[in-house]
Amino acid sequence: MNYNELTPAQAKEEYARTLAEFEAIKAKGLKLNMARGKPSKQQLDLVSDILTVLADPADCVSDGIDARNYGELCGLPCARRYFADVLGCKPEQVFAGGSASLTLMYDLVAKGMTHGLKNSPRPWAQETGLKWLCPAPGYDRHFKITQSFGFELVTVPMTAEGPDMDAVERLVRDPKVKGIWTVPKYSNPDGVIYSAETVRRFAALRPAAPDFALVWDNAYGIHEFEGDYVPFPDILAECEKYGNADMVYEFASTSKITLPGAGISCMACSEANMAYLTALMGVQLISFDKVNQLRHVLYLKDKAHTLELMKQHAAIMGPKFRLVVDVLNREIAPRGLATWHEPKGGYFVSVNVRPGCAKRTWELCREAGVVMTDAGAAFPYGRDPQDSNLRVAPSLPPLEELEQAMAVFCVCLRLAALEQLV
Amino acid sequence: MNYNELTPAQAKEEYARTLAEFEAIKAKGLKLNMARGKPSKQQLDLVSDILTVLADPADCVSDGIDARNYGELCGLPCARRYFADVLGCKPEQVFAGGSASLTLMYDLVAKGMTHGLKNSPRPWAQETGLKWLCPAPGYDRHFKITQSFGFELVTVPMTAEGPDMDAVERLVRDPKVKGIWTVPKYSNPDGVIYSAETVRRFAALRPAAPDFALVWDNAYGIHEFEGDYVPFPDILAECEKYGNADMVYEFASTSKITLPGAGISCMACSEANMAYLTALMGVQLISFDKVNQLRHVLYLKDKAHTLELMKQHAAIMGPKFRLVVDVLNREIAPRGLATWHEPKGGYFVSVNVRPGCAKRTWELCREAGVVMTDAGAAFPYGRDPQDSNLRVAPSLPPLEELEQAMAVFCVCLRLAALEQLV
Numbered sequence: 077m078n079y080n081e082l083t084p085a086q087a088k089e090e091y092a093r094t095l096a097e098f099e100a101i102k103a104k105g106l107k108l109n110m111a112r113g114k115p116s117k118q119q120l121d122l123v124s125d126i127l128t129v130l131a132d133p134a135d136c137v138s139d140g141i142d143a144r145n146y147g148e149l150c151g152l153p154c155a156r157r158y159f160a161d162v163l164g165c166k167p168e169q170v171f172a173g174g175s176a177s178l179t180l181m182y183d184l185v186a187k188g189m190t191h192g193l194k195n196s197p198r199p200w201a202q203e204t205g206l207k208w209l210c211p212a213p214g215y216d217r218h219f220k221i222t223q224s225f226g227f228e229l230v231t232v233p234m235t236a237e238g239p240d241m242d243a244v245e246r247l248v249r250d251p252k253v254k255g256i257w258t259v260p261k262y263s264n265p266d267g268v269i270y271s272a273e274t275v276r277r278f279a280a281l282r283p284a285a286p287d288f289a290l291v292w293d294n295a296y297g298i299h300e301f302e303g304d305y306v307p308f309p310d311i312l313a314e315c316e317k318y319g320n321a322d323m324v325y326e327f328a329s330t331s332k333i334t335l336p337g338a339g340i341s342c343m344a345c346s347e348a349n350m351a352y353l354t355a356l357m358g359v360q361l362i363s364f365d366k367v368n369q370l371r372h373v374l375y376l377k378d379k380a381h382t383l384e385l386m387k388q389h390a391a392i393m394g395p396k397f398r399l400v401v402d403v404l405n406r407e408i409a410p411r412g413l414a415t416w417h418e419p420k421g422g423y424f425v426s427v428n429v430r431p432g433c434a435k436r437t438w439e440l441c442r443e444a445g446v447v448m449t450d451a452g453a454a455f456p457y458g459r460d461p462q463d464s465n466l467r468v469a470p471s472l473p474p475l476e477e478l479e480q481a482m483a484v485f486c487v488c489l490r491l492a493a494l495e496q497l498v
Numbered sequence: 499m500n501y502n503e504l505t506p507a508q509a510k511e512e513y514a515r516t517l518a519e520f521e522a523i524k525a526k527g528l529k530l531n532m533a534r535g536k537p538s539k540q541q542l543d544l545v546s547d548i549l550t551v552l553a554d555p556a557d558c559v560s561d562g563i564d565a566r567n568y569g570e571l572c573g574l575p576c577a578r579r580y581f582a583d584v585l586g587c588k589p590e591q592v593f594a595g596g597s598a599s600l601t602l603m604y605d606l607v608a609k610g611m612t613h614g615l616k617n618s619p620r621p622w623a624q625e626t627g628l629k630w631l632c633p634a635p636g637y638d639r640h641f642k643i644t645q646s647f648g649f650e651l652v653t654v655p656m657t658a659e660g661p662d663m664d665a666v667e668r669l670v671r672d673p674k675v676k677g678i679w680t681v682p683k684y685s686n687p688d689g690v691i692y693s694a695e696t697v698r699r700f701a702a703l704r705p706a707a708p709d710f711a712l713v714w715d716n717a718y719g720i721h722e723f724e725g726d727y728v729p730f731p732d733i734l735a736e737c738e739k740y741g742n743a744d745m746v747y748e749f750a751s752t753s754k755i756t757l758p759g760a761g762i763s764c765m766a767c768s769e770a771n772m773a774y775l776t777a778l779m780g781v782q783l784i785s786f787d788k789v790n791q792l793r794h795v796l797y798l799k800d801k802a803h804t805l806e807l808m809k810q811h812a813a814i815m816g817p818k819f820r821l822v823v824d825v826l827n828r829e830i831a832p833r834g835l836a837t838w839h840e841p842k843g844g845y846f847v848s849v850n851v852r853p854g855c856a857k858r859t860w861e862l863c864r865e866a867g868v869v870m871t872d873a874g875a876a877f878p879y880g881r882d883p884q885d886s887n888l889r890v891a892p893s894l895p896p897l898e899e900l901e902q903a904m905a906v907f908c909v910c911l912r913l914a915a916l917e918q919l920v
Contacts, residue, residue: 112568120555120566127552127789133543144542144757146534174596175787182782190611190623190647201612201623217781224781225612335566338789359639359646360604365597365787367549367760 078412079493091494097487098444106445108481113264113423114472115336118392122385123334126375135374136367143366149358150350151342155369159342161379162298163328164310169344171354174364177329177341181291182221184325184343187356188254188289189225194322194352196287200225200254209247209256211239213426213454213465215264218257218293227254229456234263236417238270241277248283255289261308262296265426265454265467267419269306279314281323290315292326298379298386299332301393302420305383312344321346330372332423333382333389340364340372396470396478400425403479407486413493425468426454433492434463440488446481500834501915513916519909520866528867530903535686535845536894537758540814544807545756548797557796558789565788571780572772573764577791581764583801584720585750586732591766593776596786599751599763603713604643606747606765609778610676610711611647616744616774618709622647622676631669631678633661635848635876635887637686640679640715649676651878656685658839660692663699670705677711683730684718687848687876687889689841691728701736703745712737714748720801720808721754723815724842727805734766743768752794754845755804755811762786762794818892818900822847825901829908835915847890848876855914856885862910868903 082090130136136143139153150156151172160167173180184193192199200206208222211232219229230247233240239258247253258278260270270278278290292311300306315324324346330339345353376382401418404427408414414429429437438451449467452460468485470478504512552558558565561575572578573594582589595602606615614621622628630644633654641651652669655662661680669675680700682692692700700712714733722728737746746768752761767775798804823840826849830836836851851859860873871889874882890907892900 114568117555117564117567120558120564124554127554127557128550130549132546132549133539135549136542142539142542142759144759145539146536146753146758148759175785176783179783186608186612190608199623201621220781224778331568335789336568337564337566337570337785338787356646359642361598361601363597363759365760365790367757368787368790 078410079490079497080412082497084498087494087497091491091498094487094491094494098440098491101484101487102444104445106480106484108445108477108484109447109472110469110478110481110485111447111449112472113332113469115332116392116472116474119389119471120335122388123375126334126371129374130367130371136370138370138373143370146362148363148366149354149361151364152366152369152373154373155340155366158373158376158378159328159344162382163294163326163344165312165326165344168347169312169350171343171345171350172364172369173341173343175337175339175341175368176331177293177295177327177343178217180341180343181218181293181327184289184291185221185225187353188287191356193287193289194349205252207250207253209244209253210456211256211258212456213265213467214257215259215293216453216458219456222257223457231456232256234266234268236268238263238268238274241274245277245281248281248285248288251284253283254285254287255291257291257293259293259295260311261294261306262299262419262422264295264422265424267417267422267424267426269308272309275309275311275314279311279320280318281320283323288323290324292324294326294328296332296422297328298383299389299423300386300421301390301397305386306421312346316346322349325349330376333376333385334372338368340369393471395475397425399475399478400468400470400482403482403486408489411490413489423469423471425470427466427468429464429466429489430493430496431462431464433489433496434460434466436492436495437466437489440491441485444484444488446484448485500832501912501919502834504919506920509916509919513920516909516913516916520862520913523906523909524866526867528902528906530867530899530906531869531894532891532900532903532907533869533871534894535754535891537754538814538894538896541811541893542757544810545797548756548793551796552789552793558792560792560795565792568784570785570788571776571783573786574788574791574795576795577762580795580798580800581750581766584804585716585748585766587734587748587766590769591734591772593765593767593772594786594791595763595765597759597761597763597790599715599717599749599753599765600639602763602765603640603715603749606711606713607643607647609775610709613778615709615711616771627674629672629675631666631675632878633678633680634878635687635889636679637681637715638875638880641878644679645879653878654678656688656690658690660685660690660696663696667699667703670703670707670710673706675705676707676709677713679713679715681715681717682733683716683728684721684841684844686717686844687846689839689844689846689848691730694731697731697733697736701733701742702740703742705745710745712746714746716748716750718754718844719750720805721811721845722808722843723812723819727808728843734768738768744771747771752798755798755807756794760790762791815893817897819847821897821900822890822892822904825904825908830911833912835911845891845893847892849888849890851886851888851911852915852918853884853886854918855911856882856888858914858917859888859907859911862913863907866906866910868906870907
């Protein structure tokens with residue numbers, strides 16, 4: 077029964093039926109959470125051996141450096157080599173950081189504000205009317221960073237190949253546009269892999285601002301949950317090819333490989349950017365936690381070995397994503413109520429519901445005990461112009477709870493649509 | 499033989515003798531380092547059990563929170579309680595951070611620049627001519643932070659009771675003065691404990707700037723190497739007493755308790771400041787490394803237990819400091835070439851040589867294979883107006899090496915003075 081073809085009488089009848097389903101669910105007093113891309117306990121337990129991989133002082137020495145003591149601003153050489161292996165760049169291009177790549181991204185923008193980036197004519201804080209490009213739907217925490225610093229957030233539509241590059245190429249002609257947020261592989265929330273052509277057009281960009289920052293948040297670069305690892309170009313080499321070596325800043329972390337609260341992160345950039353930024357960062361810190369960096373390198377070893385671990389994550393994540401898509405295909409597709417991508421990696425399913433129905437679906441879910449990511453969160457300023465996008469984050473709940481949560485979600489989505497129709 | 503009483507002929511003779519000593523030392527090709535307050539390997543080895551205190555998933559849960567996963571911006575409750583116990587403040591006043599308190603201090607100033615502090619009329623980046631008070635000799639990394647953000651660094655003389663409070667009280671009448679760096683216990687490098695009256699006058703300050711920041715870097719709060727722990731007032735309570743609750747930001751870390759490259763840090767401030775700052779910090783990070791916070795709390799337990807560990811550090815550090823002071827008393831005091839404090843805690847001995855002799859002594863040391871902290875480093879912009887202060891950092895070298903290094907230092911100091919005299 078496609079809801080778009082219901083007669084008024086049928087709609088009324090279906091509404092009454094769905095409302096009854098909703099009330100029955102509400103009465104259960106559920107407490108379920110599909111709000112954030114939080115790994116499950118089962119995933120965390122996979123890597124327990126990392127806790128004890130360093131057991132005594134002799135284990136703490138790497139390349140002749142005692143990881144326990146002060147020093148090595150750019151991180152342990154072995155940690156720089158590890159990330160270079162994963163990203164396909166050079167160790168000299170890697171800054172190995174602490175437990176959060178988000179903090180490294182924030183700091184990059186903060187340094188742009190207070191000191192300027194390498195090619196800035198002046199600190200951004202001394203300019204007015206600055207803008208930042210936000211492919212949307214996208215990652216709310218990205219958007220909040222540039223919002224917090226007072227940038228005007230400019231929405232760029234997402235396509236199945238990545239951000240709309242015609243729009244990007246047009247918008248960067250404005251010298252007030254200082255950068256763009258991207259999640260190039262398994263984009264948050266659409267789960268799209270940027271096409272080779274999208275990557276090429278990014279690398280070949282000709283922004284008017286000399287200090288335009290392509291922020292390449294490779295958060296899910298090796299996070300396939302379906303099928304084999306999908307190779308992906310090294311954006312640093314691509315940009316260099318087009319004379320844009322200093323335009324790009326790539327980020328990654330082990331938050332969804334080892335422990336979200338205690339992983340290691342990195343920023344990769346040209347050696348010229350590295351020299352410029354480390355001169356500033358040397359004022360801010362002596363080094364990030366090198367013991368944890370060493371712990372990670374000893375445990376994860378290299379890219380090949382890490383990909384084996386990712387297969388174990390996939391064995392946990394895959395069934396959850398299949399369940400989400402199966403339920404949507406069964407409950408929502410025949411009713412014509414939404415469209416969605418079927419990602420093969422990453423942490424989200426992005427569901428596009430009838431315009432004007434997203435917020436209401438979210439509210440109904442909350443009433444029924446299911447916490448979802450805020451409706452609109454994937455858009456600049458949290459405002460979805462169509463009020464139609466919802467992000468499903470199925471990683472945290474166990475499969476049984478996820479099944480319950482998805483059942484609730486579908487009933488709420490149906491009810492929200494029917495409220496519109498009757 | 500007091501050098502100040504030498505006849506020209508005696509000075510010439512002593513110069514020739516000392517030069518010969520210097521050349522003999524140089525010929526040895528030594529490589530010794532007394533440059534930074536770096537703990538020794540022996541100290542790091544004291545705490546090896548911290549590496550394996552968390553061994554399996556069940557260990558990682560604290561107050562019902564899984565430290566391995568995302569969440570808890572302000573840090574694990576147990577880590578906040580731990581630092582509150584050490585500092586004598588309330589857990590609600592503690593933000594538990596990552597491996598570096600320096601980074602938390604930098605971020606505080608950075609947030610002042612880009613967003614303003616709680617009581618700022620506007621972000622500091624929108625003001626001109628801002629100044630920051632720097633008690634000197636002081637900590638070079640402090641000074642470099644505010645220098646990096648463009649503050650004019652204003653020197654405040656140090657006394658045996660802490661910074662010259664007459665000067666501080668006068669200078670804060672200028673609304674352009676936005677803050678002051680302090681190291682209240684075993685100050686870097688003098689090793690002075692601020693007197694009760696100094697602390698009281700700080701707490702009772704009446705700065706013209708509504709957003710004046712008293713940065714209280716309690717880096718050596720429990721770091722006695724001679725005698726028992728010296729109790730010290732809780733600056734947050736003191737400031738509150740005088741209606742200045744929001745003026746103070748206190749910092750501490752375990753860098754010199756557990757592992758310098760992998761400790762945990764904290765910022766303590768009023769709950770109003772905490773609410774203001776965490777709203778900004780929530781954009782920057784999800785949380786610092788909570789697994790390492792838990793590792794520390796399980797290992798260090800509480801203040802009383804940590805003080806026992808500090809006794810073991812003292813057993814390593816005490817003999818080094820006694821050696822430094824003994825050598826100075828034997829070699830330098832009778833010659834009337836310098837004065838120094840005899841600290842009972844902290845990481846430094848601050849040596850005040852004849853004006854105009856510090857840089858030259860540093861150069862001679864380097865020639866003879868002994869690396870010292872740069873002469874002038876303890877002053878704003880690295881410029882010691884008298885060229886008379888040198889910082890001895892005896893923690894890193896083993897006792898035998900330290901003895902050699904101090905012998906070199908004394909010969910170089912004598913030679914530098916004699917170069918002036920002849």
